[in-house]
Amino acid sequence: MGNQTIYFKKQPRIVATSSIAGPKECEGIIGRYVETALMDDMFGESTYEKAECKMLSHVIHGAISNAGFNRDEVDMIVSGDLLNQIISSSFAARDFSVPFLGVYGACSTMAESLAVAAAFIDGGFCKRIVAATGSHFASAERQYRYPLELGCTRPPQAQWTVTGAGGALVADKGDGIRITGATLGKVVDYGVTDVNNMGAAMAPAAADTILAHFRGTKEDLDSYDLIVTGDLGALGSRILKDLTWEKGLDISKNHVDCGEIIYNVIEDEFQGGSGAGCSAVVLNSYLHAKMMSGGLKKILFVATGALLSPVSSGQGESIPCIAHAVVLER
């Protein structure tokens, strides 16, 4: 394309959101903004995976009802998650008699699903779509690394997968946050092989998409109140700022990372939060509130994903990453 950015002329809008987060997550800044704060991260279920699925189902239902719609007025659910075969999304979609489009972009899923939803609405194919994703610390740890029960020590470059989910109802009309464009990312791999250092692996993908956005749109960096990345964490964010600065784009004044801000106390979560739920919860609670109240007018939401699997890492592969960006305006 030369230009990776697409524009949505009819400006589909996020007319309602819904969010849920675990007890640890609610100690931080999102505790004051999240719609449902869990007291127990099992959410009344017998397994972590079922708890994750229930959170996703909860926010899909929440986004629909917060927008004042019934399920049968929704044209599609676009969702994905980190679990193998995106079972949280597929099983959540089973609860709704609504066409389902499964997507996979690891932790970039919130931006990917918003971009796909906006394209289907702007193209005139649908009127109302729920875009949603989530993650659970315990299910992610046992799938990607080790079961928590083993008590493995985490290295200082590690991040903490967020237990939470977020959903947005995107509609062709109504009051809300307008989705005016999207920059779809390429797969970028700088050869990082440390599965505990997702921030370093994903930062080049975030830089690639952000640079492509500003190169393609010729927009002024200052026109954005915030450039929000998904879950680079503290270390990854520093790398991103270096990489973009090297290419002549100094984002240090505008940049914030959901993973860096989600936890209050830097303790065993080290570099901050990660997981598809990280940017999903921050966007659909805190950032949504700030945009609706007028505190933020225009943001570039750049969710970042590491596209590895334990199998690919075990076979000696490095970690390919991707970042998708959507332009949100109030």
Next chain:
Amino acid sequence: MGNQTIYFKKQPRIVATSSIAGPKECEGIIGRYVETALMDDMFGESTYEKAECKMLSHVIHGAISNAGFNRDEVDMIVSGDLLNQIISSSFAARDFSVPFLGVYGACSTMAESLAVAAAFIDGGFCKRIVAATGSHFASAERQYRYPLELGCTRPPQAQWTVTGAGGALVADKGDGIRITGATLGKVVDYGVTDVNNMGAAMAPAAADTILAHFRGTKEDLDSYDLIVTGDLGALGSRILKDLTWEKGLDISKNHVDCGEIIYNVIEDEFQGGSGAGCSAVVLNSYLHAKMMSGGLKKILFVATGALLSPVSSGQGESIPCIAHAVVLER
């Protein structure tokens, strides 16, 4: 939506395809139509997963070059596969400096990726998109069931995951097969828990989407030369015909299943082929050739997917399934 079917006014078209299949697959009908027939299902790689990824990369490249384009003229790759975290697709996309949209619909991926590609082109966001998917018998067996090396006996209701991949270049103009509509499926679960009986699990989803298509479009069944399902196999196809007949739609004259026709000799593959590569190879070789030569004028391509994971089955869940349909016309 009430109506699950969307229409593509500009009629994006498949201007070129590419396909590859393993030695066992090439013994059957597609052997005469497939672009690349493998002599060895390792494809020169050291692992099954890497072979699967290489096949996918091969058909993405093939679809682009068969259409006479360069990589930098392609706006997006839409792809997914069966492996955890869709690593075949993500790693294949790493070889191309092209924006990547990862999708997951298990074996329904060929129809899902075509529908998404058509929507992005019809909406005016992109001009040229590759839609592709694939699967590998050995990587699927060891992920979903048992490693081949264990020599486990397969039950008679089992299917054989196709080793192969298919890709289509969808463009806004040019000579080819027109994509005129799509019916996006809902997640359907009739409570089947036998992970060796995918045909029985997926047939209700196929029936749901096919019935939704004809209910929504009011089209005449006879206007279709074929109703092609993805990988229901022999048993699943019989169930599908029963389920649609019960609802007053007798598809027995028009229906064919890619899984039922792909293998020549019914031996240890029992009910026929399955896997994302099954419908991808049949569509992008045999069906494409038949449509281009005028033997088939209009088909409803209904790829079917079982959205289970070994974890969900292990936790006692049944198998949720989905089917997406695209209308292809010459």
